[in-house]
Amino acid sequence: MSTERYEYAKKRYAEVGVDIDKAIEATEKIQLSMHCWQGDDVKGFDVKGELTGGIQTTGNYPYRATTPEELMQDIEKVYSYIPGKHKLNLHASYAIFENGEWVDRDKLEPRHFTKWVEFAKKLGIGLDFNPTLFAHPKSDDGTLSSEKDDIRRFWINHCIACIRISEYFAKETGVPCMMNIWIPDGFKDIPADRKGPRARLKASLDEILACGYDKSLVYVAVEQKVFGIGLESMTVGSHEFYMNYAAKNDIMCLIDSGHFHPTENVADKLSSMLLFYDKMALHVTRPVRWDSDHVVLFNDDLREIALEIVRNGADRFFIGMDYFDASINRVSAWTNGMRNMEKALLYANLAPNEELAKLQNDRNFTKLMSLREEVKTLPFGDVWDYYCSKTGVLSEHEWFADCEKYEKEVLSKRA
Ligand code: RNT
Numbered sequence: 001m002s003t004e005r006y007e008y009a010k011k012r013y014a015e016v017g018v019d020i021d022k023a024i025e026a027t028e029k030i031q032l033s034m035h036c037w038q039g040d041d042v043k044g045f046d047v048k049g050e051l052t053g054g055i056q057t058t059g060n061y062p063y064r065a066t067t068p069e070e071l072m073q074d075i076e077k078v079y080s081y082i083p084g085k086h087k088l089n090l091h092a093s094y095a096i097f098e099n100g101e102w103v104d105r106d107k108l109e110p111r112h113f114t115k116w117v118e119f120a121k122k123l124g125i126g127l128d129f130n131p132t133l134f135a136h137p138k139s140d141d142g143t144l145s146s147e148k149d150d151i152r153r154f155w156i157n158h159c160i161a162c163i164r165i166s167e168y169f170a171k172e173t174g175v176p177c178m179m180n181i182w183i184p185d186g187f188k189d190i191p192a193d194r195k196g197p198r199a200r201l202k203a204s205l206d207e208i209l210a211c212g213y214d215k216s217l218v219y220v221a222v223e224q225k226v227f228g229i230g231l232e233s234m235t236v237g238s239h240e241f242y243m244n245y246a247a248k249n250d251i252m253c254l255i256d257s258g259h260f261h262p263t264e265n266v267a268d269k270l271s272s273m274l275l276f277y278d279k280m281a282l283h284v285t286r287p288v289r290w291d292s293d294h295v296v297l298f299n300d301d302l303r304e305i306a307l308e309i310v311r312n313g314a315d316r317f318f319i320g321m322d323y324f325d326a327s328i329n330r331v332s333a334w335t336n337g338m339r340n341m342e343k344a345l346l347y348a349n350l351a352p353n354e355e356l357a358k359l360q361n362d363r364n365f366t367k368l369m370s371l372r373e374e375v376k377t378l379p380f381g382d383v384w385d386y387y388c389s390k391t392g393v394l395s396e397h398e399w400f401a402d403c404e405k406y407e408k409e410v411l412s413k414r415a
């Protein structure tokens with residue numbers, strides 16, 4: 001981009017006390033964890049069947065990645081459009097079996113993920129992980145909260161297997177692995193017993209954590225939810241359940257920004273939680289009415305979350321992305337969500353945060369409002385384009401044309 005635009009932005013932001021180069025430097029240090037599942041509609045490679053568990057991917061856009069090779073190719077393409085280096089977040093269902101082998105989820109081993117480790121090493125990135133407790137014949141009537149002992153046992157064993165795989169990821173890549181447990185368990189209609197399933201979930205989690213693992217390598221998180229599709233009346237793993245469980249057991253609580261009532265301010269939760277946790281995890285997504293998982297946009301909700309991340313210290317967050325749209329080009333959907341998160345973090349680092357906080361403490365709400373409004377029309381787009389060019393990725397105006405080319409030359413040629 002032109003030095004003129006950079007110089008002008010530099011001057012304008014300096015007028016409100018912000019150094020754009022420092023903001024860029026701070027943003028570049030923040031790592032996101034890119035979810036692998038936008039590329040193939042959360043299908044994975046281990047079990048053929050419907051996506052279940054109260055989540056849905058709707059849309060029939062062609063060219064979904066159907067093999068590990070295609071998925072990796074698309075992931076690399078998306079990374080090429082994102083400033084900075086970012087981790088990759090895998091689900092257990094993305095195990096890669098070789099030579100006709102197949103094992104069920106309770107028997108998964110590190111060796112079923114060696115291809116992903118090779119991939120991560122090639123890119124020089126870390127890996128995060130998730131046990132997959134949905135879209136499986138044994139997940140239809142509850143998992144870790146099931147009333148059936150054999151079903152509970154199966155999923156406890158699956159989660160323990162995933163802790164071992166997470167340790168393997170951390171050791172191989174040299175980067176700690178965040179392992180997040182989300183279960184779909186819940187009820188379509190009003191339950192007669194809420195306590196029983198929750199007590200069983202608690203006992204299952206206790207057993208999983210008792211397996212013994214290196215806490216400097218694996219950071220376990222638990223993810224709450226308010227309801228699922230077809231599971232509207234009660235979610236066993238609710239926010240209160242997991243927030244208390246995580247605090248008492250010294251693990252992390254994962255906040256998915258799509259898992260609350262639509263008028264709740266998710267950004268507001270973070271500072272409260274960080275007074276009680278060293279670190280916390282996020283799934284950044286965009287809720288629309290009754291469902292989450294829409295592609296993350298550069299909107300007010302996202303900016304507010306990013307501001308809270310920056311103000312509380314970005315190093316205290318594992319920032320994972322979680323959206324899946326099958327109605328548009330998936331590489332483009334993926335890229336937009338990731339770039340928008342980057343934009344929001346840059347925007348947050350470009351805010352005169354200390355000055356704004358001081359105005360609040362001085363109870364000078366008159367000036368606080370005015371400064372905040374002024375910031376909204378500063379030349380943010382110029383700084384964003386500069387950040388992209390500095391990190392060697394295509395600008396806002398350029399990347400989409402390249403993505404269209406990729407669809408024409410690569411995606412549309414797939415069998
Ligand atoms: C579902 C949860 C969960 C999943 C992924 C695929 O509501 O948000 O995180 O989206 O694990």
Ligand code: ZN
Nearest residue numbers: 223256283322
């Ligand atoms: Zn989530």
